[in-house]
Amino acid sequence: MSTRIAILIFDELTALDAIGPYEVLSRIPGVELRFVAREPGVKRTDTGALGMEADLALGDLPDPDVLLVPGGQGNRPLLEDDEVLDWLRAVHEGTTWTTSVCTGSLVLAAAGILHGKHATTHWAYMDRLEELGAVPVQERVVEDGKILTAAGVSAGIDMALTLAARMAGDTVAQAIQLGIEYDPDPPFDSGSPDKAPPELVDLIRSSEG
Amino acid sequence: MSTRIAILIFDELTALDAIGPYEVLSRIPGVELRFVAREPGVKRTDTGALGMEADLALGDLPDPDVLLVPGGQGNRPLLEDDEVLDWLRAVHEGTTWTTSVCTGSLVLAAAGILHGKHATTHWAYMDRLEELGAVPVQERVVEDGKILTAAGVSAGIDMALTLAARMAGDTVAQAIQLGIEYDPDPPFDSGSPDKAPPELVDLIRSSEG
Numbered sequence: 001m002s003t004r005i006a007i008l009i010f011d012e013l014t015a016l017d018a019i020g021p022y023e024v025l026s027r028i029p030g031v032e033l034r035f036v037a038r039e040p041g042v043k044r045t046d047t048g049a050l051g052m053e054a055d056l057a058l059g060d061l062p063d064p065d066v067l068l069v070p071g072g073q074g075n076r077p078l079l080e081d082d083e084v085l086d087w088l089r090a091v092h093e094g095t096t097w098t099t100s101v102c103t104g105s106l107v108l109a110a111a112g113i114l115h116g117k118h119a120t121t122h123w124a125y126m127d128r129l130e131e132l133g134a135v136p137v138q139e140r141v142v143e144d145g146k147i148l149t150a151a152g153v154s155a156g157i158d159m160a161l162t163l164a165a166r167m168a169g170d171t172v173a174q175a176i177q178l179g180i181e182y183d184p185d186p187p188f189d190s191g192s193p194d195k196a197p198p199e200l201v202d203l204i205r206s207s208e209g
Numbered sequence: 210m211s212t213r214i215a216i217l218i219f220d221e222l223t224a225l226d227a228i229g230p231y232e233v234l235s236r237i238p239g240v241e242l243r244f245v246a247r248e249p250g251v252k253r254t255d256t257g258a259l260g261m262e263a264d265l266a267l268g269d270l271p272d273p274d275v276l277l278v279p280g281g282q283g284n285r286p287l288l289e290d291d292e293v294l295d296w297l298r299a300v301h302e303g304t305t306w307t308t309s310v311c312t313g314s315l316v317l318a319a320a321g322i323l324h325g326k327h328a329t330t331h332w333a334y335m336d337r338l339e340e341l342g343a344v345p346v347q348e349r350v351v352e353d354g355k356i357l358t359a360a361g362v363s364a365g366i367d368m369a370l371t372l373a374a375r376m377a378g379d380t381v382a383q384a385i386q387l388g389i390e391y392d393p394d395p396p397f398d399s400g401s402p403d404k405a406p407p408e409l410v411d412l413i414r415s416s417e418g
Binding site for chain 2 (some may be wrong): 042158204
């Protein structure tokens with residue numbers, strides 16, 4: 001029996017939120033990873049520049065072992081979409097791991113899954129996460145029981161390596177890290193609001209939310 | 210006039226090779242980023258789990274300002290595909306920047322674009338890059354004139370931030386880094402062959418190539 005991983009996608013998602021974890025998790029031996037959506041077919045990302053195909057509808061995969069919800073402005077309608085929220089609640093009942101990247105945690109929270117749980121999201125959305133009932137923690141990866149949430153966009157790669165280690169052991173996770181040559185060396189050190197110039201923090205905060 | 214960026218995709222590409230840079234470069238103000246392929250339509254990634262859509266054929270975009278070639282086992286046929294190699298050579302004549310991620314540099318090399326140039330690739334493919342006429346350099350991002358090449362898979366994010374700074378200035382690149390919260394913190398330090406356990410290096414080397 002393979003371990004089944006479902007990544008929920010939707011129009012106007014942020015591609016890297018989904019693809020960072022996909023690239024890590026799909027390399028775990030014995031997993032079957034599928035992209036699911038409210039309606040199957042090609043979803044356009046938030047920039048409009050890319051189409052990503054969901055092979056399955058929600059009903060085609062009612063009981064994945066691992067759930068991942070990415071972020072992106074397109075997930076706002078999902079916060080009030082009973083079909084999606086009901087699916088998330090039902091899936092979460094049976095998962096081994098329920099996970100999110102960036103504002104994907106807002107959707108989990110809207111489904112009630114993060115009520116009273118420690119969780120994170122993109123740094124500009126911490127207040128929104130609290131409004132939806134979670135206990136926000138500004139860390140890159142937050143683990144609370146079987147729930148793993150990642151900070152903004154690129155943090156999904158770190159979360160997925162953490163998850164790969166939980167699912168398959170440290171050696172497998174390290175082999176995947178080596179395979180994708182994830183030895184990060186960004187040319188600047190401005191990847192968090194604590195490190196970036198304050199005027200850039202204000203700029204991003206005003207363009208989000 | 211917008212700056213036009215073309216990302217070449219194909220069946221059995223490695224998704225993160227393309228999507229890491231896409232997520233950075235598409236956020237540069239004034240760019241128009243498009244996915245192109247030998248034939249337009251949905252391409253399946255190397256795991257088989259994802260379809261990514263190319264909106265344009267090669268002939269639809271004969272003169273992009275920036276070219277990016279990702280890697281993945283599916284690019285092996287491209288090394289001998291005259292239609293693709295001719296397009297790459299013609300495009301490179303007019304680009305401001307010609308770039309690759311992972312084994313995408315092997316395709317640039319097969320087109321003769323890297324002859325005598327310093328370049329990099331996934332660490333397991335350095336010998337192959339040299340066979341194809343480039344001067345291999347085991348660094349995360351290598352710049353030689355207008356050619357920027359990145360090491361394996363995830364290195365495309367670092368390359369794209371470097372490129373964003375060249376194209377639009379350091380402040381724009383830093384704002385993008387903050388927007389995608391790229392403050393990497395992997396749970397292990399095994400992302401390069403110098404740092405990973407030797408048995409994992411052997412394992413990955415034998416499964417690639």
